[in-house]
Amino acid sequence: MKILVTGAGGQLGRTLLAAGPPDVTMVGLDRSQLDIAEPGQVLACLQRERPDVVVNCAAYSAVDLAESEVAKARKANAAGPENLAIVARDSGARLIHLSTDYVFDGRATVPYPPGALQNPLSAYGASKCEGEQRIHDVLAGNSVVLRSSWLYSEYSGNFVSTMLRLFREREDVSVVNDQTGSPTWARSVADAIFAFVAKPDIAGTYHWSDAGQASWYDFACAIHEEALDLGLLDKKVDIRAIATRDYQAAAKRPAYSVLDCSSTSEALGLKQTPWRQNLRAMLEVVVR
Ligand SMILES: NC(=O)c1ccc[n+]([C@@H]2O[C@H](COP(=O)([O-])OP(=O)(O)OC[C@H]3O[C@@H](n4cnc5c(N)ncnc54)[C@H](OP(=O)(O)O)[C@@H]3O)[C@@H](O)[C@H]2O)c1
Numbered sequence: 001m002k003i004l005v006t007g008a009g010g011q012l013g014r015t016l017l018a019a020g021p022p023d024v025t026m027v028g029l030d031r032s033q034l035d036i037a038e039p040g041q042v043l044a045c046l047q048r049e050r051p052d053v054v055v056n057c058a059a060y061s062a063v064d065l066a067e068s069e070v071a072k073a074r075k076a077n078a079a080g081p082e083n084l085a086i087v088a089r090d091s092g093a094r095l096i097h098l099s100t101d102y103v104f105d106g107r108a109t110v111p112y113p114p115g116a117l118q119n120p121l122s123a124y125g126a127s128k129c130e131g132e133q134r135i136h137d138v139l140a141g142n143s144v145v146l147r148s149s150w151l152y153s154e155y156s157g158n159f160v161s162t163m164l165r166l167f168r169e170r171e172d173v174s175v176v177n178d179q180t181g182s183p184t185w186a187r188s189v190a191d192a193i194f195a196f197v198a199k200p201d202i203a204g205t206y207h208w209s210d211a212g213q214a215s216w217y218d219f220a221c222a223i224h225e226e227a228l229d230l231g232l233l234d235k236k237v238d239i240r241a242i243a244t245r246d247y248q249a250a251a252k253r254p255a256y257s258v259l260d261c262s263s264t265s266e267a268l269g270l271k272q273t274p275w276r277q278n279l280r281a282m283l284e285v286v287v288r
Contacts, residue, residue: 004051007058036080077127106254177217177241211272
């Protein structure tokens with residue numbers, strides 16, 4: 001079994017490559033090695049590597065910047081996945097593609113099931129929606145679209161690493177308290193992806209996140225508490241809860257984007273881990 005991971009320089013790509021089971025050959029390509037927005041590169045790469053499964057972790061993920069770089073976001077998040085789907089279809093490879101809770105508008109009050117109506121509020125969310133649709137149009141029978149939410153990892157460039165930096169630099173930090181979601185360790189998503197790989201007959205749209213819900217403020221307080229406890233931080237910081245309207249961000253984000261992961265649990269026989277437990281586990285990795 002050979003798995004090709006695109007976007008291998010990002011946090012999920014790196015997590016996947018570090019967690020590959022021993023019986024699987026993992027090939028990771030970062031953007032400099034494979035730009036998924038370039039059809040010629042995608043074709044040459046899949047012809048060369050001949051993977052059984054392509055896991056697409058490549059994405060334009062700068063949510064606010066996407067508002068002013070719509071074409072760039074669509075190239076990576078819509079045209080890119082379509083390029084992969086076309087070549088995967090023609091070469092018999094399966095495609096596992098990552099998507100996001102930001103495809104939803106956040107007006108729900110109970111967790112979103114995979115079939116819930118999409119209505120993205122941002123250019124990033126719209127580009128991810130389009131990517132999902134293009135994959136569905138080309139390769140519905142041999143692809144999995146896996147949506148997750150609020151990803152963090154031991155690698156930098158995520159909410160946890162940003163909070164740890166701000167806690168060290170500042171005396172107080174303001175964090176939005178009226179957006180609710182499920183913080184998710186990238187390792188949980190990697191586990192789900194490998195479980196999908198082991199079940200080649202599954203296709204369709206699925207959700208996977210850690211269990212429970214939090215606001216960004218709750219999440220920041222938990223990071224602060226665990227970091228103090230683990231000695232990652234040597235001083236307390238004042239964390240202030242603010243409203244979204246008081247935080248200047250270019251992109252609108254859903255007020256509520258908890259994902260209903262029950263169909264994935266059933267299909268894969270996996271149980272979600274409480275988000276706080278995984279936050280602790282991830283920070284323990286940072287300490288080691
Ligand atoms: N982060 C989250 O909170 C979150 C939540 C839900 C879902 N997701 C989804 O999960 C997936 C993985 O996200 P992540 O957090 O690992 O993102 P990430 O850390 O930003 O990684 C994405 C990687 O893709 C690369 N990339 C961008 N455009 C590319 C292209 N055209 N061809 C090849 N590579 C390209 C980026 O390279 P450069 O850095 O050089 O641009 C980056 O290394 C994405 O599909 C994302 O939409 C993320």
